[in-house]
Amino acid sequence: MDLFEAIIKTKRTWEFEETTVTNEQLQQLLACAQLAPSVMGVQNFFYIAVTDENKKKEIIKTVPNGHWMEKAALIIVVCAQVSEDDDTAVVDSIIATQQLVLGATAIGLGSNWILTFDPTKVAELLRIPDSFAPIALIPIGKPTTNQTRGMTRKLKELAFKDEYGQPCQLSD
Numbered sequence: 443m444d445l446f447e448a449i450i451k452t453k454r455t456w457e458f459e460e461t462t463v464t465n466e467q468l469q470q471l472l473a474c475a476q477l478a479p480s481v482m483g484v485q486n487f488f489y490i491a492v493t494d495e496n497k498k499k500e501i502i503k504t505v506p507n508g509h510w511m512e513k514a515a516l517i518i519v520v521c522a523q524v525s526e527d528d529d530t531a532v533v534d535s536i537i538a539t540q541q542l543v544l545g546a547t548a549i550g551l552g553s554n555w556i557l558t559f560d561p562t563k564v565a566e567l568l569r570i571p572d573s574f575a576p577i578a579l580i581p582i583g584k585p586t587t588n589q590t591r592g593m594t595r596k597l598k599e600l601a602f603k604d605e606y607g608q609p610c611q612l613s614d
Contacts, residue, residue, distance in 0.1 A: 443548045452544060455552030458513040458583035463493075467549055468516070471582070474545030478538035486523040487535035489542075490568050491516050500567050501579065504560035511556075514581035518542065519564060521574045532577055539578060552585025 443451070463471075468491055475489060492498055493516045501517055502508040511517065520539050522531040539555075546553045556579035564576045603610040 445544070448544045448548045452547040453552070453585075453589035454554045455581070455583070455585040455589050456510055456554065457586040458511075458515070458552065458581070459586055460513050461515055461584040463515040463551065463582060467551065470549060471518075471542050471545050471551075475538040475542040478534070478541045480534045480538070481530045484530075485534065485538075486531040487538065488521050488574070490519040490521065490570075492519060492568070497567060501559070501564055504563045505556055505579065506558060508556070508559070511581045513583060515583035516581075518580040518582060519568060519570075519576050520578040520580065521570055522577050523573055524575045535577060539580060543580065546582055550584070551582055552589060553580050553582045555580060 472489060472491070476485075480486075492501060498514070498517055499512075501519070502511050505511065518539075520535050522535040525531065543553050543555070557577075559576075559579055561576045564570070564579070565574075568576075570576060598609055601610050602608050
């Protein structure tokens with residue numbers, strides 16, 4: 443699958459089949475994130491791949507209405523270095539995580555971005571150092587047909603040419 447096909451096929455997965463993600467697949471996903479560009483190559487973020495069922499259940503409890511995540515094969519916890527005056531770690535981790543999500547699509551897995559959860563409880567559960575904070579949860583697994591596309595606005599509402607409000611003469 444090429445990049446454009448992966449972008450087009452990536453959807454938010456709301457339901458997973460009960461399967462596992464192999465170590466080879468996990469390594470591929472993490473390599474996708476590792477290869478992402480980073481400000482000055484610092485990569486001041488890390489991932490925790492949670493496969494332990496008890497820890498997954500505890501993480502899911504921190505997500506409002508998170509019960510739909512129960513059949514995900516794993517939950518990737520995205521952690522970024524925290525700083526009051528520099529958000530490059532968060533931006534870098536988001537870029538890398540999107541590459542991971544595209545990689546999941548490319549190998550036939552589904553995923554979703556979860557930003558509403560209790561980061562303090564997740565940090566305590568996973569013993570994340572104080573200088574880092576969990577910023578997102580990415581449940582990953584074999585998707586069922588319950589997936590949605592995130593696109594809600596037309597491209598002409600999102601893209602302008604030369605200045606705000608000037609249409610790019612794009613077709614939908």
